[in-house]
Amino acid sequence: xxxxxxxxxxxxxxxTSTSPTLRAGEVSFMRALVLAVPWIxxxxxxxxxxxxxxxIALSQPADGVPPFAPLMHWIGGIPHLRVTADNFKLILTxxxxxxxxxxxxxxxxxxxxxxxxxxxxxxxxxARAPEHWRNPLLLALMLPxxxxxxxxxxxxxxxxxxxGWINTALTFCHLAPMRLLYTDTAMYIGIVYTYVPFMVLxxxxxxxxxxxxxxxxxxxxxxxxxxxxxxVTLPLSLPGVWAGSLLVFIPAVGEYVIPExxxxxxxxxIGRVLWNEFFENRDWPTASALACMLLVLLLIVPLxxxxxxxxxxxxxxxxxxxxxxxxxxLRSPQ
Amino acid sequence: xxxxIEGLTVRYGTTVALHGLxxxxxxxxxxVLLGASGSGKxxxxxSIAGFIQPDAGRIALDGTELAGxxxxxxxxNTMFQSYALFPHMSVAANIGFGLRQQHRRRAEIAAxxxxxxxxVRLEGFGARRPHQLSGGQQQRVALARALAPNPRLxxxxxxxxxxxxxLRVETRGELVRLQKRLGTSFILVxxxxxxxxxxxxxxxxxxxxxxxxxxxxxxxxxxxxSRFVAEFLGAANILPVEVRDGALLLPxxxxxxxxxIPVAAGSALLALRPERVRIxxxxxxxxxxxVTERAYAGEALTHCVRLADGTEMRVTQALHxxxxxxxxxxxxxxxxSWQPEACIVLPGSKPPVREREWPVLPRSGSxxxxxxxxxxxxxxx
Numbered sequence: 001x002x003x004x005x006x007x008x009x010x011x012x013x014x015x016t017s018t019s020p021t022l023r024a025g026e027v028s029f030m031r032a033l034v035l036a037v038p039w040i041x042x043x044x045x046x047x048x049x050x051x052x053x054x055x056i057a058l059s060q061p062a063d064g065v066p067p068f069a070p071l072m073h074w075i076g077g078i079p080h081l082r083v084t085a086d087n088f089k090l091i092l093t094x095x096x097x098x099x100x101x102x103x104x105x106x107x108x109x110x111x112x113x114x115x116x117x118x119x120x121x122x123x124x125x126x127a128r129a130p131e132h133w134r135n136p137l138l139l140a141l142m143l144p145x146x147x148x149x150x151x152x153x154x155x156x157x158x159x160x161x162x163x164g165w166i167n168t169a170l171t172f173c174h175l176a177p178m179r180l181l182y183t184d185t186a187m188y189i190g191i192v193y194t195y196v197p198f199m200v201l202x203x204x205x206x207x208x209x210x211x212x213x214x215x216x217x218x219x220x221x222x223x224x225x226x227x228x229x230x231x232v233t234l235p236l237s238l239p240g241v242w243a244g245s246l247l248v249f250i251p252a253v254g255e256y257v258i259p260e261x262x263x264x265x266x267x268x269x270i271g272r273v274l275w276n277e278f279f280e281n282r283d284w285p286t287a288s289a290l291a292c293m294l295l296v297l298l299l300i301v302p303l304x305x306x307x308x309x310x311x312x313x314x315x316x317x318x319x320x321x322x323x324x325x326x327x328x329x330l331r332s333p334q
Numbered sequence: 335x336x337x338x339i340e341g342l343t344v345r346y347g348t349t350v351a352l353h354g355l356x357x358x359x360x361x362x363x364x365x366v367l368l369g370a371s372g373s374g375k376x377x378x379x380x381s382i383a384g385f386i387q388p389d390a391g392r393i394a395l396d397g398t399e400l401a402g403x404x405x406x407x408x409x410x411n412t413m414f415q416s417y418a419l420f421p422h423m424s425v426a427a428n429i430g431f432g433l434r435q436q437h438r439r440r441a442e443i444a445a446x447x448x449x450x451x452x453x454v455r456l457e458g459f460g461a462r463r464p465h466q467l468s469g470g471q472q473q474r475v476a477l478a479r480a481l482a483p484n485p486r487l488x489x490x491x492x493x494x495x496x497x498x499x500x501l502r503v504e505t506r507g508e509l510v511r512l513q514k515r516l517g518t519s520f521i522l523v524x525x526x527x528x529x530x531x532x533x534x535x536x537x538x539x540x541x542x543x544x545x546x547x548x549x550x551x552x553x554x555x556x557x558x559x560s561r562f563v564a565e566f567l568g569a570a571n572i573l574p575v576e577v578r579d580g581a582l583l584l585p586x587x588x589x590x591x592x593x594x595i596p597v598a599a600g601s602a603l604l605a606l607r608p609e610r611v612r613i614x615x616x617x618x619x620x621x622x623x624x625v626t627e628r629a630y631a632g633e634a635l636t637h638c639v640r641l642a643d644g645t646e647m648r649v650t651q652a653l654h655x656x657x658x659x660x661x662x663x664x665x666x667x668x669x670x671s672w673q674p675e676a677c678i679v680l681p682g683s684k685p686p687v688r689e690r691e692w693p694v695l696p697r698s699g700s701x702x703x704x705x706x707x708x709x710x711x712x713x714x715x
Binding site: 213 | 383384385404405406410411412414416418419420421422431432435436479480483
C-alpha cells in the first residue's frame with residue numbers, strides 16, 4: 001500500500017484514574033452527607049410531628065395546659081405507661097365522625113371527577129397548542145396563585161352571595177335569583193376552582209411528551225380521530241390522570257377553608273370536624289385521633305385505587321391481547 | 335396507473351415546499367424519492383398520506399381523487415421514520431391495529447397478524463412490547479403493521495435511517511425482495527443515494543420542491559440532465575467546456591475531448607464520474623496532471639489530480655487484487671484518460687446551485703482528508 005499513512009500504534013494507556021484528592025472513605029462520607037439531608041428533613045418534619053400527633057391521640061384528655069394527660073407516669077420511681085384507645089373507639093363508633101369521613105370522601109371524589117372532566121380538555125388543548133402559546137397558557141393557568149388563596153375564595157363569596165354578581169346578572173336577565181352561597185354547589189365550585197391547576201399540570205406534562213406521530217399512525221391505519229384518542233392518547237395519559245387525581249383528591253379530603261367559607265352548615269367534612277374538636281372543644285386527643293385516621297385513609301384510598309386500576313387494566317389488556325406486563329404500561333413510553 | 339399527481343403545490347406560510355409537482359406511478363412499482371433534507375420529499379409523502387392538505391393540484395389513486403379525504407379514509411399506509419409503534423400495545427396488537435379499525439373478525443385478525451409476523455421473521459415476538467425489541471426488530475414490526483391492512487400503496491419515510499450501517503445494507507435487499515413478493519407499490523423516501531440506487535425501480539430526484547429527474551437508477555446516474563442530479567447521485571467532476579463541431583474544448587487546457595453522444599454548439603458543462611476516469615494513457619480524451627492527495631477507502635483509492643489550469647479532478651480506482659503499490663504517489667505526474675461514453679454533457683455553465691457536501695464514494699472508511707478534499711474540488715469549478 002506504498003505511502004498510505006500508517007500510524008505507529010500508540011503506547012498502551014492503562015493508568016487507573018484514581019482521584020488524587022478524595023479517598024474511598026471520604027467519598028462514601030460525602031455521599032452519606034448528601035443522603036442525610038433528605039432523611040433529616042423527613043424525620044424532623046414528617047416522622048416527628050406524626051409521632052407527636054399519635055402520642056396525643058393515645059393519651060387521655062385532661063383539663064389544663066396542655067389539654068391531655070402525659071403518656072408516662074412515675075409512680076414510686078417506676079414508669080407507668082398510660083395508653084388509651086378510647087379516642088379511636090369513639091371515632092369509629094360515633095356516627096358523627098363516620099359520617100364526616102364518608103362525606104369527605106364523597107366530596108373529594110366528586111370534585112376530583114369534575115376536575116378531571118374540566119382539566120383533561122384543558123391539558124389537551126394546551127399540549128396541542130402551537131409551541132409559542134403553551135407557556136403563556138400555562139402561566140394563565142397558574143396566575144391565580146399569584147394572589148392569596150383566601151382573597152380568591154372571598155372573591156367567590158362576592159360572586160355567589162344573594163346580591164352578588166351572578167344573581168344581579170340573573171335578575172337583570174329577568175330570571176329568578178338563586179341561593180348559591182353556603183350551599184354544596186358553592187363548595188364544589190370553590191374546590192374545583194382551586195384544584196383544577198393541580199389536575200392540568202401533570203396531565204399536560206404527560207400529554208406533551210406524547211409523540212404526535214403515534215396519533216398520525218393511528219389515523220393512517222384507519223382510526224378516526226375519536227378512536228385514535230380512545231386507543232392511543234387516553235391509555236398513554238393514564239399515569240397523568242392518576243397523578244392529577246391524587247394531587248386533587250388528597251388535599252380535597254382534608255379541605256377545611258373552602259367548606260367553611262362557601263359551604264353550608266350541613267357540610268360537616270372531616271376537616272371542619274377536626275377543627276371543631278381542636279379549637280372549639282379543646283379535645284386534643286380526639287382531634288389527634290381523627291388526624292391519624294385521616295392519614296391512614298389517605299394512604300389506603302390511593303393504594304386501593306391503584307390496585308383496582310391495575311387489575312382492571314390487566315383484564316382489559318387480556319381481552320384484546322396476549323398477557324402483558326402491567327407495570328410497563330405505567331412506565332413512560334421510552 | 336395507480337397514482338397520478340398533477341400540479342401539487344404545498345406552501346408553509348411564505349415558503350413553497352412543493353412547486354406544482356407531477357408524478358405518475360404504475361402498480362407494483364418501488365419508487366424512491368431522493369433528496370436532501372428540505373427538498374420537499376417528506377412533504378410529498380405526507381400529502382399522499384393525507385397529513386398535509388395541498389394548496390393546489392390533485393392526487394388520484396386508482397382514478398379516485400384523494401384530496402379532502404382524511405388519512406383514515408385513504409387506502410394508503412405509512413411506515414414512519416420513528417416507527418411510531420404504540421408503546422402500550424404488544425407487537426401483535428400493533429400489527430392488528432389497522433385490521434381492528436376495519437372491524438375484521440377476531441380469528442381473521444389473528445391469522446393475518448401471524449402471517450405478518452412470519453413475513454418479517456418475528457414469529458414468537460407477538461406478546462412482546464415494542465420497547466423490548468431491538469431497533470431492527472422494531473423496524474420490522476413497523477413494516478408489518480403498515481402492510482397488514484393490505485394497502486394499495488405503502489409510503490416509507492426514511493425506513494432504514496435509524497439502523498446501523500451493516501443492518502441497513504442488509505435490510506435494503508430484504509425490503510426489495512419483500513416488495514417483489516407482495517407486489518405492493520412502495521414509495522420510499524431517502525436522502526441516501528446508495529440506498530436509492532440499489533433499491534429503486536425508478537428514482538425521482540427532488541430539489542427545492544421540484545422533481546428534477548425521474549428514471550431508472552441507471553438512467554439517472556448515467557444520464558443526469560442537470561448539474562444538481564449529476565452531483566447528488568454519486569460524485570462528479572464538473573468542467574466547463576465549449577462545444578465546437580461536435581467536440582468539446584476544455585478552454586483552460588486547450589484540449590479537445592470527444593463525447594459519445596452528439597451535443598449542440600455553445601458553452602456547456604462536462605461531468606465525469608471519478609470511477610470512469612483512468613490513470614494511464616488512452617486512445618482519446620487525455621489530460622495531464624499532478625497528484626495532490628490520495629484517500630484510501632478500503633475497496634477503492636481516490637486520487638486528487640490537479641490539471642495544468644488548476645482544476646482538480648478526482649479519480650477513483652477500485653482496488654482489485656493488487657495492493658495499490660503501483661498507484662502513483664502524491665506529487666507524481668500522471669496522465670488521465672476516459673472513454674467518450676464517460677462524458678456527461680450538461681447544459682449551461684451556471685454557477686453551482688448551492689454549496690453542498692460531496693457524497694464520498696465509497697462511504698466505508700473514507701478519511702477526513704477525502705471529504706475535505708471533495709469539498710474543495712466540488713466548489714472550485
